[in-house]
Amino acid sequence: MNKGIAWMRGGVALAALLTGLAAAQAGSLKIESWRNDDADIWNSTIIPAFNKHYPDIKVEFAPSAPADYNAALNARLDGGTAGDLITCRPFDASLQLYQKHQLDGLNDLKGMDNFPDVAKAAWSTDDGKVTFCVPMASVIHGFFYNEDAFKKVGAKPPKTMAEFHEILDKLKKDGTYTPIDLGTADQWEAATMGFQNIGPDYWKGEQGRLALIAGKEKYSDPEYVAVFKELASWAPYMGSGFQAQKYPDSQNLFSLGKAAIYPAGSWDISTFRKDAQFPIGAFPPPLPAGDTECYISDHTDIGMGVNAASKNKEDAKKFLEWLATPEFAELYANALPGFFPLSKAPVTIKDPLAAEMVGWRKDCKSTIRNSYQILNRGTPNLENELWNVSAQVINGTLAPDAAGKQLQTDLDKWYKPAK
């Protein structure tokens, strides 16, 4: 039986092998990652800092393109050519690797108690007993704005949705800037920078997220449809032809100073720091009418674990122990502004925009994206559906209540909440 499987998997792995990936050697460490944008910073800042403590361990940062990462990593793990350290996507993608014995449990790793449970949840088994990746960073959603544009129309960062729409109207009337810089061609921005960005205020953050998992709330409920209604109202303020506007288009439009408001993920900070020539401000998602408490999407996004097949686990663990130290937290947060450390240790963030965003944690309650935990385990895949319907709602090809209904119907096809 096992032999039969082995030769079949061999056939599948053949393709992966053919790409000519060298197997990891003992004495050095190879890091698998999807953060190819950060390769410079890893090579020039993070790895040298690690080598100050362990000069004998050679570390190679070997990233793949973000969209291909999961597929490429799985093929390499199955084919036995993956690196020693695996950058972990949150929740099920990594949980599956642990269940297939491709990631080691890390409960006894020194420094794991530097992280709160909520940070570890993204890389733990459902019962919370085993954690298999060291939490590295979270990303926060909100809005960036071009301060020159706001000055021109005499606007201040909006606190409520009503104020937000007033500003949009002013910007549209003025006509110099595209009021909202968002495209729907790649679909994920509509879901991630749209739905998951403004949504937590509507569904009350963790309370709503857990109620969805428990089956007490549904995507077709009014608070979720209200988010879609808000998104649908953005279309007139977006650039012409936004249906074909891709993510890099949106980034360029804002960097070039042609757009006023950019629904953002904090990871965009470094892009704009490099390219934008004007002052940038940030504001958290404006509150819907009648709400007083604010919530932000503070999403556990990136962790790191050990390849169970690594030949150099001893050094890999040393690297992870170093990742769990406050020294790394401080280094990472400032080398890559917009990736916020998850450790309990207090960290000073120097980039003002990043500091502003992380400051929202004081006033607003943090939550993670509501589609990430557990609700993605079946077919059809909820996250894919969420991208699809969010983009369609903004495109105007799907009504907000129909979007909520479609999500819930697809979820109901396989998800039976525990009673």
Add this chain to the structure above:
Amino acid sequence: MRGSFAKRTMAEPLSQVVASMPRGRFLALMALFLGPAVAIYTLFSIYPLIATMALSTYTTDSSGAYQFVGLVNFVTLLTDAVWSKPFWNAAWNNLVFFAVHMLVQNPIGIALAGLLSLPGLKLKSLYRTVIFLPTMLSVVIVGFSWNLILSPLWGVAEGALKAVGLGSWFAPWLGLPSTALVTLALISVWQFVGIPMMLIYAALLNIPDELIDAARVDGLGHFRIFWHIKLPLVLPTIGLVSILTFVGNFNAFDLIYTVKGALAGPNFASDILGTFFYRTFFGFQLQLGNPTMGAAVATVMFFIILAGVCLYLFIVQRRLRRYAF
């Protein structure tokens, strides 16, 4: 004509040499000539194909253990709406993708080949090279370039249309559910039109000048010569081009993936079997890969292509008359 001469004089002695060979040497000779091709073909084509088919009869649980389930994956794929809806959507889109190629790429290819083979055309090799050039570009570059050309933000398409007074015709074609697939198909046509052109051009060159001269003496013009003499003579090549287009289109993936991503939006309007397979086998974002179901999709794709090729071989190709010159 030189070929048939060579056959008549060379064929007899050669077959005598082979026939008089000791059996062992004959087999060794066969192994020498056929061995490498058979070995490579078996290792890289037949073995993965059979391994994929075998994999499609299994399923995995959360720990990654495999269980034999027979044809359950295929039943699920074709009857369970969760799987069959996206599958048939992708299959239909693939058919549209193929239809655009057949209706646009191949007629244009034939027409270009016809023009190139006109006697007295100047700069022939320049045209041939320029038209064939996009075929040699990487699909990633083609996808990226057309993305920029058609971009509503920075593209030249809108400006070009405005310049001729058709500015109102412009739309974000790649982003609209009604136009995305056809636009992608036309980009692919633009890239690959050189292949039918070259194949048919080569076939046209093979037509003996005597036939053309005779037709001209009978008073036929260029168009009627092409329509009544050249075109019927290259029909077998057109058949070949069609089947190559069919196989290529039903295996297509790269252009859609480059331009629209694996989710092939909007609302799966540009999803074809290749992207559907990719999402199923490798997973996408939070969707985990399902190798056994993916293998089932790949197997169904293989049978669709096999059926198409058989249909062509047994029904179309047998009726094509070949002309020996």
